[in-house]
Amino acid sequence: MIKIAPSILSADFSKLGEDIKDLERYGADLVHIDIMDGMFVPNISFGIPIIKSIRNLTKLPFDVHLMIEEPARYIEDFVKAGADIITIHYEADRHIDRTINYIKSFGVKAGIALNPATPVENIKHLMPNLDMVLIMTVNPGFGGQKYIQYCSEKIKEVKELSNKFNKDLMIQVDGGIGKDNIKAVVDCGANVIVAGSAAFKDGMIEQNIQDLRGEF
Numbered sequence: 001m002i003k004i005a006p007s008i009l010s011a012d013f014s015k016l017g018e019d020i021k022d023l024e025r026y027g028a029d030l031v032h033i034d035i036m037d038g039m040f041v042p043n044i045s046f047g048i049p050i051i052k053s054i055r056n057l058t059k060l061p062f063d064v065h066l067m068i069e070e071p072a073r074y075i076e077d078f079v080k081a082g083a084d085i086i087t088i089h090y091e092a093d094r095h096i097d098r099t100i101n102y103i104k105s106f107g108v109k110a111g112i113a114l115n116p117a118t119p120v121e122n123i124k125h126l127m128p129n130l131d132m133v134l135i136m137t138v139n140p141g142f143g144g145q146k147y148i149q150y151c152s153e154k155i156k157e158v159k160e161l162s163n164k165f166n167k168d169l170m171i172q173v174d175g176g177i178g179k180d181n182i183k184a185v186v187d188c189g190a191n192v193i194v195a196g197s198a199a200f201k202d203g204m205i206e207q208n209i210q211d212l213r214g215e216f
């Protein structure tokens with residue numbers, strides 16, 4: 001089953017609550033929530049109060065993508081705000097193994113995100129302990145960027161490791177995914193597809209999600 005995770009970074013924030021309420025009916029499987037600190041990435045998005053304020057509007061799992069330095073400092077806060085999956089960046093944490101266990105100690109799912117230039121090999125030994133690997137297919141920080149083609153190879157590498165070490169692994173791709181390339185990433189092995197601009201384009205969320213699903 002391929003999951004679609006709309007990224008609310010591309011949402012119209014003046015009506016965020018209404019859209020969150022309807023996301024499940026529109027065919028979304030997860031709500032992808034991009035947290036940016038202006039340090040790990042050159043952009044600031046939004047923080048914990050926003051997550052809290054939308055938590056009760058949907059039953060969909062909250063998939064929180066932390067693009068912040070030293071994420072361990074804030075894990076407990078994100079759990080309390082209602083995160084179901086917390087993904088941290090390999091590049092942002094010197095003790096990634098410890099932080100993954102720390103996330104799991106709260107009973108939420110844990111993922112590692114890899115920037116385009118970070119080799120998949122670096123997290124090979126952690127695979128059995130992960131719920132999700134997020135292959136960034138753009139350099140993180142902004143919505144609406146172009147898919148980086150060499151990342152397709154990395155999706156295949158994660159898929160191979162998943163076959164060997166963790167068959168239940170969620171393989172997430174994030175950045176520059178739309179109607180033109182969603183089938184290609186699914187064919188490479190991705191099973192959780194983040195879509196920001198492709199999902200929220202022109203405010204036609206239901207139609208956009210249907211269109212994406214129609215491609216595979």
Ligand code: DX5
Nearest residue numbers: 007140141143144176196197
């Ligand atoms: C980028 C974020 C993405 C972003 C994707 O740093 O992690 O989740 O919202 O947006 P699109 O799908 O427009 O590339």
Ligand code: ZN
Nearest residue numbers: 007034065174
């Ligand atoms: Zn993201």
